[in-house]
Amino acid sequence: MKVALLETGNSHDECLYAQVKIWNSTENVHLTLVCNQKLNANVASFDGVSSFHFVTVRSGIKQWYDMWQLSRWIRNQRFDVVVINTAQGAVVKKLMMFLNGRKPKLFGILHNIVKVNSGSLSQRLISKRLSGYFVLNDYLLHQLDSKKLTTKTTAFYPVIFPYFSEVELPPKGDETWVCIPGQVELKRRDYAGFFDALERQKPLASLRFILLGRCAHAHGDGAFVKQRISELGLEKQFMLWDEFISNELFHSIIRQSDFIMTLIHPEHVSWQLYEGQITGAYNLAIGYQKPLLLHSSFVYYADFKDNAVFYDLNDLVAVMNTLPAHRITQVFQDHKFSFDAQRAAYLQVVLPGYLNYTG
Numbered sequence: 001m002k003v004a005l006l007e008t009g010n011s012h013d014e015c016l017y018a019q020v021k022i023w024n025s026t027e028n029v030h031l032t033l034v035c036n037q038k039l040n041a042n043v044a045s046f047d048g049v050s051s052f053h054f055v056t057v058r059s060g061i062k063q064w065y066d067m068w069q070l071s072r073w074i075r076n077q078r079f080d081v082v083v084i085n086t087a088q089g090a091v092v093k094k095l096m097m098f099l100n101g102r103k104p105k106l107f108g109i110l111h112n113i114v115k116v117n118s119g120s121l122s123q124r125l126i127s128k129r130l131s132g133y134f135v136l137n138d139y140l141l142h143q144l145d146s147k148k149l150t151t152k153t154t155a156f157y158p159v160i161f162p163y164f165s166e167v168e169l170p171p172k173g174d175e176t177w178v179c180i181p182g183q184v185e186l187k188r189r190d191y192a193g194f195f196d197a198l199e200r201q202k203p204l205a206s207l208r209f210i211l212l213g214r215c216a217h218a219h220g221d222g223a224f225v226k227q228r229i230s231e232l233g234l235e236k237q238f239m240l241w242d243e244f245i246s247n248e249l250f251h252s253i254i255r256q257s258d259f260i261m262t263l264i265h266p267e268h269v270s271w272q273l274y275e276g277q278i279t280g281a282y283n284l285a286i287g288y289q290k291p292l293l294l295h296s297s298f299v300y301y302a303d304f305k306d307n308a309v310f311y312d313l314n315d316l317v318a319v320m321n322t323l324p325a326h327r328i329t330q331v332f333q334d335h336k337f338s339f340d341a342q343r344a345a346y347l348q349v350v351l352p353g354y355l356n357y358t359g
């Protein structure tokens with residue numbers, strides 16, 4: 001069986017490796033990883049891939065030509081199954097307009113359910129070409145408007161990551177590391193509310209806050225963050241970076257962190273943003289079995305209620321100051337998060353009736 005994993009964009013590559021591992025554990029599969037050339041450095045070392053194919057995706061009228069060429073190549077390769085890692089957006093819509101017919105069977109990951117729930121014409125066109133969808137969390141599945149989507153849809157958690165070599169980090173000693181992954185942008189996380197809480201009450205000196213993402217990029221808010229850290233006199237308790245963070249360093253820090261924090265709060269713009277999509281911090285926490293530090297609004301989410309410490313903004317620092325005395329080591333132990341369970345959920349969609357898997 002010939003299978004292709006396809007990512008035409010320059011992000012969401014963190015969802016690819018778990019799929020590679022699933023296909024690599026499935027008998028008689030030749031797997032081709034097809035990616036935007038901008039992802040070459042991120043995926044070229046993936047094990048379990050039979051072949052790689054990198055594509056150029058330009059803008060304007062040239063993009064139509066690029067997608068026509070890609071569709072021709074896909075047909076010539078005679079794939080049985082193609083999984084589109086980001087099954088939304090203008091580029092994929094163009095590709096779908098060229099990929100008609102019964103083969104290959106097309107599946108896709110829907111990263112933002114707002115595209116479906118809002119009745120997007122572009123998303124409807126993509127949906128018509130697909131035999132099945134994945135969303136990245138059960139709560140997104142429950143919020144899908146079933147009247148606007150008839151394509152078979154299930155939740156899939158890509159919580160397996162490649163191994164990256166360890167980077168030597170500063171010794172932790174008795175510190176508790178609270179990691180906030182992601183590029184530093186005020187629209188994505190409530191940094192302002194976080195710093196206001198730190199101003200109202202002083203955090204323990206043993207708490208180290210790690211802003212694990214670039215500060216100094218085009219849409220970044222590093223200047224604001226650095227100013228607030230300086231005003232509070234907390235420079236020794238924060239780690240942050242202006243530029244790109246290597247995969248080796250990023251995953252080394254995640255492995256050493258004690259808690260992962262999202263800073264998604266009600267009445268902040270991030271709340272609405274993440275109603276239709278997940279933050280990658282969830283999958284990092286699940287994959288590395290790290291407890292989450294979440295606003296109390298998330299206590300009703302089944303995935304989180306037994307795997308997180310909850311707070312309200314008015315008691316955030318008080319809760320954080322208890323963390324060193326209450327280390328949590330047994331989290332995300334449910335079978336649902338295991339490789340076998342996620343493999344079964346995935347294959348039930350892309351290979352219905354396949355017998356050689358455990359679930």
